[in-house]
Amino acid sequence: MIRSSVLKPLCGLAISKPWSRFRIPRIISSPCLKATYTTKISPKLTTETYPSVKRDSKFKHLSSEDITFFQSILSQQELLLASDQDNLEFYNEDWMRKYKGQSSLVLRPKTVKKVSQILKYCNDNHIAVVPQGGNTGLVGGSVPVFDEVILSLNYLNQIRDFDPVSGILKCDAGVILENADQFLAEHGYIFPLDLGAKGSCHVGGVVATNAGGLRLLRYGSLHGSVLGLEVVLPNGAIVSSMHALRKDNTGYDLKQLFIGSEGTIGVITGVSILTPPRPNAFNVSFLALENFQAVQNVFVKAKKDLAEVLSAFEFMDSYSQDLTRKHLENINHPFEEEHPFYVLIETSGSNKEHDDAKLEAFLESVIEEGLVVDGVVAQDETEFRNLWQWRELIPESAQANGGVYKYDISLPLKDLYSLVEAANQRLEQLGILGDVPKPVIRAIGYGHVGDGNLHLNVAVREYSKQVEEALEPFIYEFISSKKGSISAEHGLGFQKKNYIGFTKTEPEIRLIKDLKHHYDPNGILNPYKYV
């Protein structure tokens, strides 16, 4: 099955080695990894889509006195009012264009002190607040539902400090992830997390949502790498814990509560994080496989053979690649033929020769065992980026025809793909999947096998109650039956607020609610969401 159209074997390999016969991928122009809207369909107001969700009457409606107060502490640039010519759509609509709030006020303070003043005022006056980073969240957590004030961290965007010996970075919450990583690259370090929205998302948002992303397999979760946070509590208290110590066992590790709290108990304004040395050598291989069992077997082997240099192990099903082919139109896919499954494997290490040798031995072995039926290996940086695009542009491609229902799921590896099959089966049985005018195009599956994390995307021509009800709680019940998580990395936000019980037990939920109430007794922070 492996074709012999060899263009360039990886350096130092005899042409007779089976995997050296892999073709190199064809060049794809203009990588586009930044988060942009991919559907032109403007979202309905969240209140129209979900009429059962009611505005909490305990929250004050903004008055001219409130505006006057905010104007007294903020410059013109730091305050956007809907009544002016300012267009607040960007702040009210989420990236997926699934949710749309009705806020008339966006505050963009340039100092932590101003964040504190804003929160204290809102808390004292029972004004609801939505903290917002790059607004690239996928569960409707970063936009208002009703008229909540939007507190944007856009202008808190400075690198504060970097120590090139320890690799510890301190920065404002509003620094864009890609900017942080580029800064680190200049010093030989790397941000220990990467994701498709890196050109827009904020370091603070990444921490507030405990984002996982593409390199968790290698560098672990933010709970391990974040060393300190600066947080403003709802009452305006600034808790500065910007520690720069790899180890510190003096008291409860309170910063951990804010990692993944989605702006519900405090607003992160500063982050101190341990960054690893930037690898010298990268490899990417894109492989074709016949079934999901082969994906699992290849993963177990990669973990053993590539071990310390394995930095990503992503899988994609044929449906996801099919949508991406259509979205990228005239650009050639790495493979001419279609295959049921694809895997992208990245290695990164300190010694290119060693990494190449490990990858070579690994690929030889998986081909000989018949686990892999075709493959390509990137030969240079351009090809490296191009191969990654076929993974990173799936979300955008899935949404390009109207919309997408996104489920971000942790499941035991053996059950990981069965949910995609079950979803398609159900949608077919209900007669809502197929060509126009059926609402659903297809449920597709891809994700981070290395983390047991499936992205189930249901690509639709438009959002509708019918489709949503076909999918929920069906999908959550499936996950619960396998003891998985209904949100591996996207968080709860608005979308999953009511479904936490499918993953967490009653005593756990009680503790979570209790903590929310403890830190935000007036409930002003990010209401209608999370829990």
Add this chain to the structure above:
Amino acid sequence: MIRSSVLKPLCGLAISKPWSRFRIPRIISSPCLKATYTTKISPKLTTETYPSVKRDSKFKHLSSEDITFFQSILSQQELLLASDQDNLEFYNEDWMRKYKGQSSLVLRPKTVKKVSQILKYCNDNHIAVVPQGGNTGLVGGSVPVFDEVILSLNYLNQIRDFDPVSGILKCDAGVILENADQFLAEHGYIFPLDLGAKGSCHVGGVVATNAGGLRLLRYGSLHGSVLGLEVVLPNGAIVSSMHALRKDNTGYDLKQLFIGSEGTIGVITGVSILTPPRPNAFNVSFLALENFQAVQNVFVKAKKDLAEVLSAFEFMDSYSQDLTRKHLENINHPFEEEHPFYVLIETSGSNKEHDDAKLEAFLESVIEEGLVVDGVVAQDETEFRNLWQWRELIPESAQANGGVYKYDISLPLKDLYSLVEAANQRLEQLGILGDVPKPVIRAIGYGHVGDGNLHLNVAVREYSKQVEEALEPFIYEFISSKKGSISAEHGLGFQKKNYIGFTKTEPEIRLIKDLKHHYDPNGILNPYKYV
């Protein structure tokens, strides 16, 4: 300066390479890494040493009704009473023999349900409780101060589940660390933490104290690797969060609060943890250096050159090795001559040949640059263990002459050793350091350079107020001035309860106290400690 007494060069290396001239270490008999008492001097009662600490009158004195209740739910084996022939010394005295409580009751429940019944009863009746694991803590956190009931996890010692595909281990809290690691070794995995007391300490205790140990540099902190916990709260509620998911963003990550909480807000009864594949190849090199600047330079180079295979970087000063030489008596040190500093570097990886090549290139380079003046490389498993002993037996050696004041400190790397120099200088100036009858033998320094973690040990002939007052708050003030942590990995316990303010700010301490009160309103769990 590098001697040429070659015995065995590392496989595959030309004899002319400079580092191949390193001698192999001489064989040391009977590795002894288990935690055992090393001083025969019995400790004074903590209440005698610290008369200013008073028993809190809110706690009930045990009555015969209380004993009757505990006897009604526990078997004879699960309950030890001082009034019987049972000797409770092991449970009342800490490993360092610095603290001694006066508990007359040890409970060793065999089920989580019994843990719950015990805590509920104690909470309802205001009976103070000390949770205890392997009792190898170093800050007096695991033994009572007065008559607190000791709740030992000894009998909760079963492996619950292991998944060889994901590497996720679930076990009871009372499983001994070494047993867990041996179990994992049989499946090709490794516990992501190692420390000298592994033969005695419990997995639950390791988590409750957020132990760091020897491999944090490679596998990161427990905040990253622990996936789930089962915890019994003071009111007896069992919170079962034994999740086995690498990613789960559904609600606040509450388990993080219990990691490093030292038994003050709940009792950990079960642990779910992600374990990495066991490396195939290990190397250890033991190097001699002229000054601490060279230690730092070698570390920065090791991080870059050994990168993904670097698994430990430990430094030791000449004083620490001097004490260890005396303690090990007739066993030969790797080096005949004394040197100001030593470094132990461990690599571990999936490919011995690659690791050897990386280590070779690294050693060549540090020798050529004049950073290292002598060195040995282990040739086999025995030598590997022997070299490690010269690091792992320092704590025992420091204590062997009567006692040791232990300080476990995070500091910026450049300041790491200056504290040892400052401490010796101060002790000399006060005229209390020197030969008999001076109370202090020497302040020694060693530790995990890779984590910015110094162990400052002050070896003494006996514990005394005079020495303690010479050291405290002097040491804490020094740390505070450098923005370090007064406890990198040992925790606060009884010893450091009053010194947290040297590392944490007032707002942080308020939040910590607030949380303690929130979860343990009656204050029954591990009183007189932590915060």
